[in-house]
Amino acid sequence: MLFNFQNINYTLGGNPARQINLTGSLAAGNVLVVRGASGAGKSTLLRALAKLQPCHGEAFLLGQSWHHIPPPVWRIKVHYLAQQPALFDGSVADNLAKPFTTNLGSKHKFDPDRAKALMQELLLDEKLWLQDAQTLSGGEAARVAFIRSLLIEPRVLLLDEPTAALDEAARSAFYKLLSRWLREPNRAVLLVSHINDYHILPNVSFIDISPA
Numbered sequence: 710m711l712f713n714f715q716n717i718n719y720t721l722g723g724n725p726a727r728q729i730n731l732t733g734s735l736a737a738g739n740v741l742v743v744r745g746a747s748g749a750g751k752s753t754l755l756r757a758l759a760k761l762q763p764c765h766g767e768a769f770l771l772g773q774s775w776h777h778i779p780p781p782v783w784r785i786k787v788h789y790l791a792q793q794p795a796l797f798d799g800s801v802a803d804n805l806a807k808p809f810t811t812n813l814g815s816k817h818k819f820d821p822d823r824a825k826a827l828m829q830e831l832l833l834d835e836k837l838w839l840q841d842a843q844t845l846s847g848g849e850a851a852r853v854a855f856i857r858s859l860l861i862e863p864r865v866l867l868l869d870e871p872t873a874a875l876d877e878a879a880r881s882a883f884y885k886l887l888s889r890w891l892r893e894p895n896r897a898v899l900l901v902s903h904i905n906d907y908h909i910l911p912n913v914s915f916i917d918i919s920p921a
C-alpha cells in the first residue's frame with residue numbers, strides 16, 4: 710500500500726461535539742475523493758494528513774509511520790496544495806525555484822526547462838515566467854502553485870479544490886497532466902472537489918465525511 714491512515718481523529722473549530730474519525734488507504738496510481746457537505750471537515754482532513762493540523766492517529770507512507778519521518782520531509786512527500794496557495798513576492802520563476810533554495814527542498818535541482826514545459830502543458834503563457842506572481846489571476850496562480858508542487862516530487866498529493874479557479878480548457882489540461890503524473894511509480898492523490906470533474910482520472914474511489 711502506498712499510503713494509509715488509521716483513526717485520524719480531529720475536532721472541527723475546537724468543538725468536541727464535532728469530532729471526526731477516519732481510516733483510509735490509497736494504492737499507487739489511485740485517487741481518493743473526499744466527499745462531504747460544506748464545513749464537514751474535508752480541508753481539515755487534508756491538512757491533518759500533511760501534518761499541518763493537529764490530530765490523533767497515524768498515517769503511513771510505503772509502510773513508514775509519520776512518527777519516523779521529520780515533518781518537513783513528510784510535507785514534501787505527502788504534499789498539501791491549498792485552494793488559494795501562497796505565492797511569495799517575486800516572479801513566477803522565483804516562486805517555482807523557491808523550494809529548491811532551502812535545504813529541505815527535494816534532492817533534485819530546479820529544472821527551468823521542465824517548469825516551462827509544465828507551464829505550457831497547463832496552458833500558461835511563457836511570458837508569465839518573469840511576471841510578478843502577486844499580479845497573477847486566480848487561475849494562473851493555482852496552476853503555478855500546482856507546478857511548484859509537482860517539481861518537488863511528492864508521492865501523495867493532497868489537492869484542495871484544485872480546479873475551482875480554472876476554466877474548462879485549463880481544467881481539462883490539469884486533469885490530463887495529473888493522470889500522467891499518476892502513472893509514474895508510487896504516486897497517488899487525495900482530492901477535495903465541489904465540481905464533479907475528476908472522472909477522467911484513473912481508479913477513483915471515495916471517502917465520505919458525514920455531518921458531525
Ligand SMILES: Nc1ncnc2c1ncn2[C@@H]1O[C@H](COP(=O)(O)OP(=O)(O)OP(=O)(O)O)[C@@H](O)[C@H]1O
Pocket residue numbers: 721722723745746747748749750751752753754
Ligand atoms: N482554524 C479554525 N478555527 C476555527 N474553526 C475552524 C478552523 N478551521 C476550520 N474550522 C471549522 O472547521 C469546519 C470544517 O472546515 P473545513 O475547511 O475542513 O471544511 P470543508 O469540508 O473543507 O468545507 P468547504 O467545502 O466549505 O470548503 C468548519 O466549520 C470551519 O468553520
